[in-house]
Amino acid sequence: MQVINLKRQASGVDPLPEAVMRALPYRLSDEIRRTGYPVIEEIRMRASRRCSLVVSGRNIMLDTVLEPREVSDILEGMCQGSLYAFSDTINQGYISLPGGVRVGVCGRAGCEGERIIGIYEISSLSVRIPHKTRPVGREICRLLHGFKYTSGVLIYSPPGIGKTTLLRSVATMLSSGAWDSDQDPLRTVVIDTRGELAFASEGSDLCLDVLSGYPRRQGIEIATRCLNAEVIICDEIGDYEEAMALVASHNCGVPLIASAHAENITQLLSRTGLRLLHEARIFGAYASIRRDGRGGFLYDITMHSECF
Amino acid sequence: MMTVKLVGSLLFAVSGVVMAVSYSRFQTKKLNTIDGFISLLFYIKGQIDCFARPRSDILSTLPLEVFCACNCPHGADTLEEMVEASRIYLDEEPLRLVASFSSEFGSTFKDEQLRRCDYYISALSEERRRVFSEVQSKSRAGSALWICACVGIIILLW
Numbered sequence: 001m002q003v004i005n006l007k008r009q010a011s012g013v014d015p016l017p018e019a020v021m022r023a024l025p026y027r028l029s030d031e032i033r034r035t036g037y038p039v040i041e042e043i044r045m046r047a048s049r050r051c052s053l054v055v056s057g058r059n060i061m062l063d064t065v066l067e068p069r070e071v072s073d074i075l076e077g078m079c080q081g082s083l084y085a086f087s088d089t090i091n092q093g094y095i096s097l098p099g100g101v102r103v104g105v106c107g108r109a110g111c112e113g114e115r116i117i118g119i120y121e122i123s124s125l126s127v128r129i130p131h132k133t134r135p136v137g138r139e140i141c142r143l144l145h146g147f148k149y150t151s152g153v154l155i156y157s158p159p160g161i162g163k164t165t166l167l168r169s170v171a172t173m174l175s176s177g178a179w180d181s182d183q184d185p186l187r188t189v190v191i192d193t194r195g196e197l198a199f200a201s202e203g204s205d206l207c208l209d210v211l212s213g214y215p216r217r218q219g220i221e222i223a224t225r226c227l228n229a230e231v232i233i234c235d236e237i238g239d240y241e242e243a244m245a246l247v248a249s250h251n252c253g254v255p256l257i258a259s260a261h262a263e264n265i266t267q268l269l270s271r272t273g274l275r276l277l278h279e280a281r282i283f284g285a286y287a288s289i290r291r292d293g294r295g296g297f298l299y300d301i302t303m304h305s306e307c308f
Numbered sequence: 309m310m311t312v313k314l315v316g317s318l319l320f321a322v323s324g325v326v327m328a329v330s331y332s333r334f335q336t337k338k339l340n341t342i343d344g345f346i347s348l349l350f351y352i353k354g355q356i357d358c359f360a361r362p363r364s365d366i367l368s369t370l371p372l373e374v375f376c377a378c379n380c381p382h383g384a385d386t387l388e389e390m391v392e393a394s395r396i397y398l399d400e401e402p403l404r405l406v407a408s409f410s411s412e413f414g415s416t417f418k419d420e421q422l423r424r425c426d427y428y429i430s431a432l433s434e435e436r437r438r439v440f441s442e443v444q445s446k447s448r449a450g451s452a453l454w455i456c457a458c459v460g461i462i463i464l465l466w
Binding site: 076079080081082083084085086087088090091117118 | 356360361362363364414415416417418419420421422
């Protein structure tokens with residue numbers, strides 16, 4: 001046992017989050033450790049098929065094949081033996097674990113009309129693991145400062161680029177004032193609808209309030225009316241009904257920093273919900289992001305006045 | 309000799325009364341245990357319906373009175389512990405019901421879990437009615453038997 005433990009330490013593999021490690025079968029977690037990858041972005045488990053990892057955007061196949069019963073047991077383990085407690089999010093295709101881990105759930109849907117009432121015969125699980133990165137997002141903070149905190153910024157990119165990571169870092173910078181030596185901390189409210197922004201483990205010197213699991217519309221109302229927010233941050237907007245509600249509740253003048261999926265500004269503003277937000281002048285700028293290969297981002301800023 | 313007989317008779321009489329009281333209390337305890345598990349199920353159902361709380365959180369906030377009623381005065385980490393602690397106080401069918409609930413608890417989605425809570429509450433309530441009707445008659449009969457047995461032994465010894 002001593003030799004095995006020393007070998008694991010020598011491999012230099014960052015430990016996976018505890019909530020994930022506890023639920024994985026030993027043979028799978030052991031194979032993951034033996035791969036030696038220091039940073040794993042995703043673990044994908046499929047019933048009766050080989051598991052795989054996502055490392056730096058590449059798919060790495062593993063040898064471990066899980067039985068359907070094992071995949072179901074892993075989900076039950078992640079739900080702490082309380083599947084009912086995660087019913088609502090499972091029906092939307094995911095569960096959120098402590099530390100910002102998001103697990104995509106795939107299986108057979110039980111439906112009542114258009115409504116999914118349960119997911120059975122779980123066939124695959126996709127575990128997305130967040131990692132700490134160096135502070136990024138000063139440009140977003142400078143934009144906001146340039147608007148004198150009267151307009152917001154919408155960050156957009158294709159999926160998987162790092163919008164959530166960027167939002168997390170921007171929230172930390174704004175709530176600590178760390179993005180500039182002359183800046184005071186701002187009362188920052190994060191509406192963490194899907195539990196991905198995960199601030200539980202962040203520093204104690206942040207002027208930060210987190211509304212975890214709140215729908216975005218209600219979260220913004222609470223942030224502006226009850227929490228006296230100076231800036232509001234939320235993830236993945238774009239739904240038309242949500243946009244209408246955001247416009248209705250956003251007459252308070254508190255800037256909103258949000259993210260959305262889109263390849264380019266034309267595609268972004270062609271979506272009905274985002275077009276509505278654009279015409280209501282919720283955002284003063286739109287920031288397209290891409291990775292710079294060194295853990296940071298490159299920005300392509302389009303001001304509101306430059307858009308059609 | 310007479311003194312020994314008197315002391316012996318007294319001891320028999322006291323033991324008869326003690327046994328009668330213990331038997332009566334045991335029967336009452338059976339009823340209280342079923343009540344305890346019914347209260348537990350109501351509590352679990354409320355926590356799931358209102359808060360969708362995980363099972364470990366539900367037990368950590370369970371009132372002490374319910375733990376005591378389920379024969380776990382120092383609390384318990386799992387439902388299985390509570391079932392095991394109450395085993396001697398439960399008849400075959402109530403024991404089967406609570407063991408079945410604890411083994412399948414947490415393995416279904418919310419709507420189904422609530423329906424199962426309703427089913428087990430209803431089934432245990434039915435068992436409670438049956439046990440209630442038996443407890444009174446058993447307590448009286450048992451107490452009378454113990455006392456009569458002790459009196460009979462005293463008479464034989466004299």
